[in-house]
Amino acid sequence: MRSVAAPSDEAVEIGQLLTAPLDRESALRIALAQSPAMRRLLALHESELNSAAMAGRIANPSFSYERLRSSEGLDIERWLAFGVFDVLTLPQRRRVAAADIEAGRAQLATDVLEQMTAVRRSWVEAVAAGEKRRYAERVLASAEASAELAVRMEAAGNFNLLERARQQSYQADARSRLIVARQHELAARESLGRLLGLDGDQIRVLKLPPRLPDLPTAPISAPDIARALTATRLDLRLANAKWRSAAAAYGLTRVTSLTDVTLSLREQETRGFEVELALPVFDAGDLQRGAGRAQLRAAAAELEQTALVASSDLRVGYGAYRSAYDDAVHHRDVLVPLRKAMSEETLLRYNGMLLGVFELLSDAREQVDTVIAAIEASERYWLAEADLQASLLGRPGVER
Amino acid sequence: MTSRRRFFELASLTGGAVAAATVAKAALAALPEPVIETSPNTRPPLEPASGRPYRPVVTLNGWTLPWRMNRGIKEFHLVAEPVQREFAPGFKANLWGYNGQSPGPTIEVVEGDRVRIFVTNKLPEITSVHWHGQRLPSGMDGVVGLTQPGIPPGKTFVYEFVARRPGTFMYHPHADEMVQMAMGMMGFWVTHPKNKHPLIADVDRDFCFLLSSFDIDPGSATPKIMTMLDFNIWSWNSRVFPGIDPLVVRHMDRVRVRIGNLTMTNHPIHLHGHEFLVTGTDGGPTPTTTRQYEVTQDIAVGQMRQIEFLADEEGDWAFHCHKSHHTMNAMGHDVPTMIGVKQDDLAATINDLVPGYMAMGERGMDEMSTMRMPMPKNTLPMMMGEGPFGAVGMGGMFSVVKVRRGQKRNDYADPGSYRHPPGTVAYEFTGSAPTVSRESSAGGTSLPLQQPLQNAPETTVNVRKPHGHSGH
Numbered sequence: 001m002r003s004v005a006a007p008s009d010e011a012v013e014i015g016q017l018l019t020a021p022l023d024r025e026s027a028l029r030i031a032l033a034q035s036p037a038m039r040r041l042l043a044l045h046e047s048e049l050n051s052a053a054m055a056g057r058i059a060n061p062s063f064s065y066e067r068l069r070s071s072e073g074l075d076i077e078r079w080l081a082f083g084v085f086d087v088l089t090l091p092q093r094r095r096v097a098a099a100d101i102e103a104g105r106a107q108l109a110t111d112v113l114e115q116m117t118a119v120r121r122s123w124v125e126a127v128a129a130g131e132k133r134r135y136a137e138r139v140l141a142s143a144e145a146s147a148e149l150a151v152r153m154e155a156a157g158n159f160n161l162l163e164r165a166r167q168q169s170y171q172a173d174a175r176s177r178l179i180v181a182r183q184h185e186l187a188a189r190e191s192l193g194r195l196l197g198l199d200g201d202q203i204r205v206l207k208l209p210p211r212l213p214d215l216p217t218a219p220i221s222a223p224d225i226a227r228a229l230t231a232t233r234l235d236l237r238l239a240n241a242k243w244r245s246a247a248a249a250y251g252l253t254r255v256t257s258l259t260d261v262t263l264s265l266r267e268q269e270t271r272g273f274e275v276e277l278a279l280p281v282f283d284a285g286d287l288q289r290g291a292g293r294a295q296l297r298a299a300a301a302e303l304e305q306t307a308l309v310a311s312s313d314l315r316v317g318y319g320a321y322r323s324a325y326d327d328a329v330h331h332r333d334v335l336v337p338l339r340k341a342m343s344e345e346t347l348l349r350y351n352g353m354l355l356g357v358f359e360l361l362s363d364a365r366e367q368v369d370t371v372i373a374a375i376e377a378s379e380r381y382w383l384a385e386a387d388l389q390a391s392l393l394g395r396p397g398v399e400r
Numbered sequence: 401m402t403s404r405r406r407f408f409e410l411a412s413l414t415g416g417a418v419a420a421a422t423v424a425k426a427a428l429a430a431l432p433e434p435v436i437e438t439s440p441n442t443r444p445p446l447e448p449a450s451g452r453p454y455r456p457v458v459t460l461n462g463w464t465l466p467w468r469m470n471r472g473i474k475e476f477h478l479v480a481e482p483v484q485r486e487f488a489p490g491f492k493a494n495l496w497g498y499n500g501q502s503p504g505p506t507i508e509v510v511e512g513d514r515v516r517i518f519v520t521n522k523l524p525e526i527t528s529v530h531w532h533g534q535r536l537p538s539g540m541d542g543v544v545g546l547t548q549p550g551i552p553p554g555k556t557f558v559y560e561f562v563a564r565r566p567g568t569f570m571y572h573p574h575a576d577e578m579v580q581m582a583m584g585m586m587g588f589w590v591t592h593p594k595n596k597h598p599l600i601a602d603v604d605r606d607f608c609f610l611l612s613s614f615d616i617d618p619g620s621a622t623p624k625i626m627t628m629l630d631f632n633i634w635s636w637n638s639r640v641f642p643g644i645d646p647l648v649v650r651h652m653d654r655v656r657v658r659i660g661n662l663t664m665t666n667h668p669i670h671l672h673g674h675e676f677l678v679t680g681t682d683g684g685p686t687p688t689t690t691r692q693y694e695v696t697q698d699i700a701v702g703q704m705r706q707i708e709f710l711a712d713e714e715g716d717w718a719f720h721c722h723k724s725h726h727t728m729n730a731m732g733h734d735v736p737t738m739i740g741v742k743q744d745d746l747a748a749t750i751n752d753l754v755p756g757y758m759a760m761g762e763r764g765m766d767e768m769s770t771m772r773m774p775m776p777k778n779t780l781p782m783m784m785g786e787g788p789f790g791a792v793g794m795g796g797m798f799s800v801v802k803v804r805r806g807q808k809r810n811d812y813a814d815p816g817s818y819r820h821p822p823g824t825v826a827y828e829f830t831g832s833a834p835t836v837s838r839e840s841s842a843g844g845t846s847l848p849l850q851q852p853l854q855n856a857p858e859t860t861v862n863v864r865k866p867h868g869h870s871g872h
């Protein structure tokens with residue numbers, strides 16, 4: 001595959017992507033180009049890809065990712081899903097019965113899509129871990145200032161041991177929290193690096209953005225979901241392909257015109273979805289051979305089952321997504337501003353000598369706790385968003 | 401009754417003066433029109449327009465309630481109501497008071513006057529008025545439940561009695577008393593002597609004020625009514641320095657100051673530059689044989705004192721409660737002492753965490769009186785006031801007695817800062833220390849000196865102020 005994909009360009013591009021703080025898009029691109037799972041998929045199809053006839057018909061991810069610079073995450077995955085789908089359905093389109101190969105390919109597709117989701121999640125976790133570690137450092141800085149002042153207070157005879165020790169205990173707690181935060185960050189970076197196929201040196205120098213992206217101004221709407229779903233939900237398309245394949249094998253020549261499964265979303269109230277499945281109608285009289293007929297029925301049942309699971313999966317995914325969005329917005333628009341107002345008032349009270357510097361620093365630590373909670377809410381949102389994207393793609397066979 | 405009630409409802413909506421004009425004459429005839437004052441400034445003394453003559457008092461940052469004579473009876477109308485009171489420019493509080501202000505107006509009568517006081521309740525709960533210190537029929541004493549039913553909201557009660565003895569009195573509710581007094585309901589009462597009284601001197605200036613305390617969280621406006629001891633606003637007539645007007649007197653005036661204490665603690669009131677006599681207490685004028693010169697008079701909870709002095713020293717003389725935290729505005733009781741604790745090198749770190757932070761207190765707290773830093777809204781700095789020589793750094797129960805040679809009789813206008821004669825102001829020493837001649841014959845024969853003085857070891861004594869904390 002590398003020979004086909006002009007590896008030197010690829011390596012240069014990856015090197016360039018790693019010099020700047022790695023955004024989510026770039027993480028996905030590196031994973032596409034470099035992840036072992038992706039390479040395995042492409043290697044397995046190398047013979048087909050090497051065929052000139054195929055090259056024009058199958059979108060080759062490593063050829064194409066450079067053209068996707070300005071695209072959004074959804075697009076890159078949709079595009080990937082099409083690519084994978086093309087690979088998966090190639091046998092049908094070529095009218096070649098290759099069911100055993102198809103099963104293996106389905107597993108590969110699952111691996112790749114799962115990995116894409118894992119990359120998104122891991123990137124979110126790594127960025128959030130870095131952000132939380134930096135805030136843990138701020139908490140420690142505040143606690144250190146308190147502790148240092150307390151030591152000086154005791155030396156000047158203004159504090160007793162109890163008060164000094166109390167301030168020092170805040171510092172000790174803050175240091176412990178920072179140790180944990182640093183370990184979380186390290187683990188999260190390693191996890192991301194593994195998924196991107198980076199080596200130890202690359203992970204060490206890996207730069208990440210200082211914070212998670214801003215929340216979108218509006219959540220992904222139900223109609224958006226409907227559009228994305230009908231275009232990409234892989235498990236449904238796969239089940240549909242199987243049904244068509246079974247129908248073809250059975251000899252229903254007109255089946256192509258009959259078996260277009262209608263995948264549509266019916267929005268129920270605000271958050272519910274139902275995938276509507278219109279199974280092709282066929283004349284039972286045409287079904288003559290028992291074994292083929294059973295196979296066809298099995299494919300139809302699988303398609304039906306897949307649609308049920310897809311509906312449920314989407315409901316769960318979109319529900320989780322919306323809750324996470326609402327909560328993250330609540331943190332951003334209510335909790336953080338409230339805490340900020342409290343801190344501003346606390347400073348005014350300090351100015352008026354209505355409270356002391358230790359309360360001021362304690363308030364600063366509490367404010368950081370609120371900010372960390374907001375980062376965590378934002379992190380939950382972006383994780384839910386990654387899961388929702390996975391739902392739209394329909395990670396076949398993936399448990400959540 | 402209905403029309404009267406509507407009158408008060410209307411009055412509360414539009415302000416008394418405007419509403420009064422629209423009220424039927426019949427209603428006015430029945431009840432004296434309530435006089436409402438909305439300014440916290442000291443009003444000139446109210447010369448009596450009817451009844452026996454007397455020399456009226458000046459209520460510090462307050463006023464005297466006009467009356468009407470009705471067949472020989474002095475009729476007053478007090479309206480108990482929610483008010484807004486400015487403690488000093490920049491700080492207004494939601495209080496309860498009388499006739500637009502807290503404290504209520506001073507009532508001035510003459511010994512032997514028959515007095516009828518209409519009390520209209522515009523508060524959301526019952527109230528009553530207790531005429532603190534008066535000789536009167538038991539049923540006029542104003543103790544809810546014990547001597548009368550409470551005055552319901554919207555109703556008017558009548559109190560009537562003869563002001564039997566001359567002296568200094570107060571009035572305040574005796575219904576839900578803790579809450580209503582914590583909200584500022586109180587007023588002054590002066591009964592002037594009918595005839596020349598051997599123990600009551602004629603004075604040129606006669607001031608009066610009530611000591612009151614509140615707990616108003618900085619940034620808020622309503623007193624915390626459940627506070628028992630930890631008050632943060634220590635006021636004279638619901639004013640705090642620098643909002644308290646000076647006591648302006650003419651040089652060689654004989655001055656009387658009447659003070660009543662309706663706070664929950666005692667206040668040692670201290671006058672600079674003069675000695676005074678305590679000429680009256682709760683029970684009336686003191687016998688001359690009991691009078692001694694003082695510069696500080698402690699006034700216990702619920703007590704009244706009248707002090708008199710001859711203003712024979714020109715100048716600006718501080719006049720204040722001697723509890724130093726009572727001459728402060730709202731302050732934090734748990735602020736740690738930072739004296740001697742270097743903070744400058746940590747300021748950058750702290751500023752990174754708390755933008756706008758500034759190190760304070762390393763050299764004491766005087767910097768507080770000169771720094772102008774943003775504070776919670778509707779709050780006064782703990783220490784404030786500008787004098788001719790810089791920041792005064794005071795608050796609360798602090799004012800100035802201004803004695804001036806050029807001040808006109810009956811002129812209470814602030815003459816400005818005192819212009820000290822040359823050479824009479826403390827100045828910075830810039831010369832060298834004068835040599836001191838030492839006595840070397842100390843000890844005598846009973847305790848002979850063991851060694852020559854010039855070889856005596858230097859000793860250092862560390863003085864530590866006693867530290868303790870109890871209620872205020």
Ligand SMILES: [Cu+2]
Nearest residue numbers: 667721723726
């Ligand atoms: Cu005091």
